[in-house]
Amino acid sequence: MQTQNPSSLSRHSSPSLGFPITSTITSSIKRKFCLFSHQIKRTFEYLTICVESLPSMAKTKPGKKDLDSYTIKGTNKIVKVGDCVLMRPSDSEKLPYVARVEKIEADHRNNVKVRVRWYYRPEESIGGRRQFHGAKELFLSDHYDVQSAHTIEGKCVVHSFKSYTKLANVGAEDYFCRFEYKAATGGFTPDRVAVYCKCEMPYNPDDLMVQCERCKDWFHPICMGMTIEQAKKLEHFLCSDCSSEDDAKRSVNAYTVSPIAETKVESKRRKR
Template structure:
């Protein structure tokens, strides 16, 4: 008679001994990449499961993609800490979690007094099969009609209240504000 899979139970939380942090569903984490030269992967924990003895803990995650990992790649308006919530789900060993992190909404990220190494922001959901984004448009804030990149300093004109940053128009000249 063949052995069946060991029953698994869902955990409300789990303490990671290697970083002395407790994780639960809904938390965002940084996960070890297969290649050490690559940046850590960002994921949101959907569920935590353990085998009957509790020694083999798995996390069901929903991956965030960095702009360079998406179809179309990184664009000028993508911030250095920008990630996209994808439709890509996976199961990983809890041992691959290296840290907890925070993925803020775009609005709350732009209001942070200081951005830490574990702070990211998300303003798009990403379909990994088609490369489609939701929403497929975002508000623009500059005369160049590019979406706001929070890494770039924006300056508000006192006369018209338009916001601008250093940008190059199609005409080839650079506007310095």
């Protein structure tokens, strides 16, 4: 019976096969393994080169370009930098957001983005809506954002407070702004405004006010114990302080209609 030196035939266990194999098979596998390892090494080196080249490849891509204008999708309305726009909210039940366009740009795929500065409604501010805030009042915030131009629904006009009060008719797209708003702190600029009436409230352009013919101050009818209907029928009006003075002087004062209207417009907007 032929014997075999145990050392001449080594036994190995293959992790993949799970059973012993002879040294001759092992040698073949070693050669294939070395070749396979070399291929893996080359592949790894190739991938390393590709990864290292990515930054330079990214730099060669076409960049963004500034646009002079953008035509709102489905309309012929043209938006330019400085225009105020209505932007579609994610919740269809909410009012559209109002923003001022600061920049219009397109990428290499012609996707148009707009950099905007948001207007806040009083109810969106930290302090919330107050009695003197008008229905169409907005605050110009320090909150900037970049949005897709496709979210623009339409254009609007944000008037100065003085210009808004002179409008003969206020349309759906008319708004006004008299404050700048710091979104992070809730602060306003200016932080002081003129107040009127006995209630000492800032002027709300939505509310009717009557002017005293003597002191030239303005008052809410309700603060003077009148209804709006009664106030509209007044030909002359003296506030409670002025009426308690000399009644004789009040009876001889004569005013034409036109100067009263002229004075009312100017006086109501005069800061105190």
